Structure formats: structure tokens, C-alpha cells
Amino acid sequence: MNIDLSPRSLAWADADPTRHPFDSASAARVVRSLGPAGRVPSRPDVSSGAAEMGAWAWDEGRPWADAVSHALVEQYGRWTMGWRWGHDEGDFDGGPVGNWCCPQHSITTPEETLHRVVAALCEWREWLESLARWFDAHPLDLADVDEQRILWERGARNLILQVTDRTGCGSGWYGHCHQVLHWFLSRWGVAPERAGELVDEAIGGRFESWTGPDPVLVEDVAERLALSLRPDHAVRPATGPAPDHLEQWLTVRRTVPWHEAPDGGGNGPVTPSRDGAAEDIRRFDAALDPARAQGLLAALDLLRADASRGASLDFELLRNWQQHVLGTPRLPQFRELPAFAKQGRERYGIGPDTRARLDACLAESAPDATRPLPLTARAARAYLDVCFFHPFGDGNARSAFLTLVFVLAREGVALDGVGLLRRVTFRADAPEDALIFARYIGTHLAETRRNAAASDV
Structure with a gap:
């Protein structure tokens, strides 16, 4: 089961910025033209820790943020679901976005709130574009993996460090790290199901919330991942009729x-x-x-x-x-x-x-x-x-x-x-x-x- 608007469900084909055009200069105008922009919920005049605020965030703030996500997906594509993936214990826990946390802390006045939505969307897009550049830093070919293991290892190590820096290693940061490594393998032709298994095996449950991995652990995960790759892990053409x-x-x-x-x-x-x-x-x-x-x-x-x-x-x-x-x-x-x-x-x-x-x-x-x-x-x-x-x-x-x-x-x-x-x-x-x-x-x-x-x- 997946939360329908959760960025954790994104595959690289969904997130790859080369497949999905986006003009950051027009983002503010587009966001303000969407239906939810005219219906930002009114924030109660209580402290953010009050029980009334928690109930409001769940009953009104969260459905509105879901509506924004739905509208952005309709407008731009599924890649936009990451705009709410804030650091630490936000809407989705352990993400790379600093401009949005959660309804409790991020929905204020309509103008401020919409400004945060635009900033978070552009921040998420910039992160995806930076990942695409890191993925393509060295052309890789799974068929030549034995000759390129050092490049696969270097790529994995650099990506782990990028994720730790971007997320701050807060609550659940390792979930996005797993996803980014999965995306990296998928980008270079590893079958998606196998990519997830290889990343799981390389990390081995050793990344923890609120704790940055030490350099030795980062090197070990990257090395294990690179050494586990084989040419037969490549995506294979579909054969036979599509499943019903x-x-x-x-x-x-x-x-x-x-x-x-x-x-x-x-x-x-x-x-x-x-x-x-x-x-x-x-x-x-x-x-x-x-x-x-x-x-x-x-x-x-x-x-x-x-x-x-x-x-x-x-x-x-x-x-x-x-x-x-x-x-x-x-x-x-x-x-x-x-x-x-x-x-x-x-x-x-x-x-x-x-x-x-x-x-x-x-x-x-x-x-x-x-x-x-x-x-x-x-x-x-x-x-x-x-x-x-x-x-x-x-x-x-x-x-x-x-x-x-x-x-x-x-x-x-x-x-x-x-x-x-x-x-x-x-x-x-x-x-x-x-x-x-x-x-x-x-x-x-x-x-x-x-x-x-x-x-x-």
C-alpha cells in the first residue's frame, strides 16, 4: 500500500527532470492559478503545540496540502509530490526540502503559505536537477561493470554524502537516501526490483535517524553496493502478454x-x-x-x-x-x-x-x-x-x-x-x-x- 501523494513512491522515471519540463520563473503564477490557492484554510489563533492546532492541522490543513499536491501533479506531473518532503518530522519525514514542514508550522496567512509552496516546489525541483547531474557525472554501463566498479562506488558514496547534507540526517533521512541510491541504479539500467534489493543489502539497516553515518560506514555501503552489481541485473525486455x-x-x-x-x-x-x-x-x-x-x-x-x-x-x-x-x-x-x-x-x-x-x-x-x-x-x-x-x-x-x-x-x-x-x-x-x-x-x-x-x- 502507498499513500497516493507520497514522494516515497516516486520512481526515477517519475522524478527525472529531463523528462518533465518546468519553468521556475512562472511557478508562482501557476501555483496561484490552481484551485487550492484560493482556499487556504484559516489558521486558529493558538500555539503550534496546542491540541486544537493538532486537530486543525489533521482535519483542515492536511486535506488542503493534499489538494495542492493533487493539483500540482495534474499541472506538472508526479515529480511534484516531493514539494512537501521537509526535513525531520514533517509531512513525510526525513526529506530534502527546507521551505515546507507541515500544516502546523507552514500554513499561516494565504500569501505567506503560497509563497512557501512555490519556494518548496522550486527547491525540490532544484534537488532533482542536482541529482540528475550527479547521476550523469560518469557515463556507466552495467555490461562493463567489472571495469567500472570504482566509478559506481564513487557515485554511490557521493550521493550518500549529498543526501546526508541535504536532509540534515534527521528523522527517517535514510528513507530518501535509499530512494536516491535506487534512482541511481535505475538510471543506469538496473532492474527496479533488483535495485531495491541491492540497496537494502548494502545498507543493511545501519543508517539511523538523527545520526549521520561516519565515513567508514559510507565507504562500506558504497563499496558493497558497487561489488554487488552484475551485468544480469539489467532490465530485461518484457516477453509474453502483459499481466492482467x-x-x-x-x-x-x-x-x-x-x-x-x-x-x-x-x-x-x-x-x-x-x-x-x-x-x-x-x-x-x-x-x-x-x-x-x-x-x-x-x-x-x-x-x-x-x-x-x-x-x-x-x-x-x-x-x-x-x-x-x-x-x-x-x-x-x-x-x-x-x-x-x-x-x-x-x-x-x-x-x-x-x-x-x-x-x-x-x-x-x-x-x-x-x-x-x-x-x-x-x-x-x-x-x-x-x-x-x-x-x-x-x-x-x-x-x-x-x-x-x-x-x-x-x-x-x-x-x-x-x-x-x-x-x-x-x-x-x-x-x-x-x-x-x-x-x-x-x-x-x-x-x-x-x-x-x-x-x-
């Missing part, structure tokens, strides 16, 4: 131990003290585009009416909600071609029975006395079904979220927060992702039950 990640998901779906999902603090309906789904839409989606938020809120009202009448979950229900989500004059149709997601890394096949198979999967979201499963498991599974069947041409993540809300609502459950349930991505072939997501639902549900009980006292 929908079929992979359906295989995984049958093997996940869904019964191990948490119960969310008990059974039975719960009415939250606030509407977490609607609040997140008003803070994140409205910051991007008020019309987008209006469509989602209309779909939310419709799905709750459907849930209250005990409607069966199927594609017909989904597309009635999706018409509001997309703002289309007609009901959206089930896709007719293979679909792609995650920058083309996942492909979802299509066949004459794909819609019927989706309906059969969604039907399993209802309680079944013969095969009882926790509500959290059934909600997570239905969400992932929509993600990987990918039924619509656009807006599938929003459709999946609405599906989750419906499954809960049909059993009288609503959540007072959804911070862990949106802007996340999952792999179709990773069974552990499914249970992690079910646990996240359980975390929110247990918290909602506690808060509801406290408000009744």
Missing part, C-alpha cells in the same frame, strides 16, 4: 484471510458526532474544484438513501452515484476496453462477463450468516473490487470510496473521520494490502465509536 491485474486481484481476493480483519470496536450501528466523509469532501475536493465537491456530496446523499432502503450493491447502483461524481448528462457505461492505472503499471482486462463478475463480487459485501465476516473486511473488499475492476473511464477512486461508505451505511455505520481511507493506493497482487486497509477502516470505526460514546456522556 484484475485476474491477479481475483486470485489474491480468494486467499486473503478476511476473517482476521478487526471488528472496529464492536458491532451494531453508530452515529458519529460529525460526518467524516462529507467533511473530507468539503476540505479536499472543494479545494480542488467546488463542482467536484458538489457532485461527490450529491452522490453521498444518494448512496445513503440507497443504504437506508437496503439496496443491493451492484454496478447499476454505482453508476447512478457516478453520474453525479462525473457530472455527466447520461449514466456512465461500463468500460469496453482494458483499463490502466498507476502510470500504466497495472492493466485490468475486459471480457464479456466482467460486469457480471463485478456484480457477483459486490454482492458479497452484504452480511452472510453462513460465512460471517467483519464489516471492516467486507467494506475493504468491496472498495478494492471497484479499484481493480476499474469499471469507469474516470473517477474510479471516488467510486471505490463511495462504495466503502455505502457498505458501512447499509449497516447503520458512519465514520467521523476518513483520513486513512482516501488518497491511498493498493497493489492488485499484494494480499497484505487488503488486510492493512481493513485495519485502517477498523481504526476509524473504533475511534468513531469511542468519540460517539464520549459525546453521549
Whole structure:
């Protein structure tokens, strides 16, 4: 599972500045033209350490910063996600950016805040450009690695030192160091999966937060990495048909131990003290585009009416909600071609029975006395079904979220927060992702039950 807007998920193909044009001179104008620029949240007049400030940062500041990231990705590309990767314990921990920390400390007045966004974006871009220059300092060829090991070692050593200098070796700095070394190997043709393994083995868990590595350790990591490289670590051309990640998901779906999902603090309906789904839409989606938020809120009202009448979950229900989500004059149709997601890394096949198979999967979201499963498991599974069947041409993540809300609502459950349930991505072939997501639902549900009980006292 990945946080959808986390820079840790960036591959070098995403971040390589030679692939993604950027004009720093126009950045301020572009940032101020984006939807979130006109909706900077008002900072409460309390100290940064106050509990009220922490709640505001999570409930309002973070969704706004997520909206900025989303808008920047739409404008420039995925490389922009690193603008929030501040030093130490910021939004993402241990990054190279000094102009942004986190909503608690970086969102002030609208003008100051937007200035920080622009400065952080340009700082992150400058860092990527400097890395590209370091990567290309010596032309390398994996086929000649035996003759070039000293160059590979020198490159790795210099990059570690660059990262330690740029991050300050604060909390979690080694995560970005691992990423930069991975990027370096990828730049020169090492297969991505193998690159990650080689970097893991070279570092061996020896880098620590708040501690800069001594020169001997830096030399040892660089040497181990260089010595581990072989010509057969190169990327190999794909052979055979592209995998069908929908079929992979359906295989995984049958093997996940869904019964191990948490119960969310008990059974039975719960009415939250606030509407977490609607609040997140008003803070994140409205910051991007008020019309987008209006469509989602209309779909939310419709799905709750459907849930209250005990409607069966199927594609017909989904597309009635999706018409509001997309703002289309007609009901959206089930896709007719293979679909792609995650920058083309996942492909979802299509066949004459794909819609019927989706309906059969969604039907399993209802309680079944013969095969009882926790509500959290059934909600997570239905969400992932929509993600990987990918039924619509656009807006599938929003459709999946609405599906989750419906499954809960049909059993009288609503959540007072959804911070862990949106802007996340999952792999179709990773069974552990499914249970992690079910646990996240359980975390929110247990918290909602506690808060509801406290408000009744």
C-alpha cells in the first residue's frame, strides 16, 4: 500500500527532470492559478503545540496540502509530490526540502503559505536537477561493470554524502537516501526490483535517524553496493502478454484471510458526532474544484438513501452515484476496453462477463450468516473490487470510496473521520494490502465509536 501523494513512491522515471519540463520563473503564477490557492484554510489563533492546532492541522490543513499536491501533479506531473518532503518530522519525514514542514508550522496567512509552496516546489525541483547531474557525472554501463566498479562506488558514496547534507540526517533521512541510491541504479539500467534489493543489502539497516553515518560506514555501503552489481541485473525486455491485474486481484481476493480483519470496536450501528466523509469532501475536493465537491456530496446523499432502503450493491447502483461524481448528462457505461492505472503499471482486462463478475463480487459485501465476516473486511473488499475492476473511464477512486461508505451505511455505520481511507493506493497482487486497509477502516470505526460514546456522556 502507498499513500497516493507520497514522494516515497516516486520512481526515477517519475522524478527525472529531463523528462518533465518546468519553468521556475512562472511557478508562482501557476501555483496561484490552481484551485487550492484560493482556499487556504484559516489558521486558529493558538500555539503550534496546542491540541486544537493538532486537530486543525489533521482535519483542515492536511486535506488542503493534499489538494495542492493533487493539483500540482495534474499541472506538472508526479515529480511534484516531493514539494512537501521537509526535513525531520514533517509531512513525510526525513526529506530534502527546507521551505515546507507541515500544516502546523507552514500554513499561516494565504500569501505567506503560497509563497512557501512555490519556494518548496522550486527547491525540490532544484534537488532533482542536482541529482540528475550527479547521476550523469560518469557515463556507466552495467555490461562493463567489472571495469567500472570504482566509478559506481564513487557515485554511490557521493550521493550518500549529498543526501546526508541535504536532509540534515534527521528523522527517517535514510528513507530518501535509499530512494536516491535506487534512482541511481535505475538510471543506469538496473532492474527496479533488483535495485531495491541491492540497496537494502548494502545498507543493511545501519543508517539511523538523527545520526549521520561516519565515513567508514559510507565507504562500506558504497563499496558493497558497487561489488554487488552484475551485468544480469539489467532490465530485461518484457516477453509474453502483459499481466492482467484484475485476474491477479481475483486470485489474491480468494486467499486473503478476511476473517482476521478487526471488528472496529464492536458491532451494531453508530452515529458519529460529525460526518467524516462529507467533511473530507468539503476540505479536499472543494479545494480542488467546488463542482467536484458538489457532485461527490450529491452522490453521498444518494448512496445513503440507497443504504437506508437496503439496496443491493451492484454496478447499476454505482453508476447512478457516478453520474453525479462525473457530472455527466447520461449514466456512465461500463468500460469496453482494458483499463490502466498507476502510470500504466497495472492493466485490468475486459471480457464479456466482467460486469457480471463485478456484480457477483459486490454482492458479497452484504452480511452472510453462513460465512460471517467483519464489516471492516467486507467494506475493504468491496472498495478494492471497484479499484481493480476499474469499471469507469474516470473517477474510479471516488467510486471505490463511495462504495466503502455505502457498505458501512447499509449497516447503520458512519465514520467521523476518513483520513486513512482516501488518497491511498493498493497493489492488485499484494494480499497484505487488503488486510492493512481493513485495519485502517477498523481504526476509524473504533475511534468513531469511542468519540460517539464520549459525546453521549
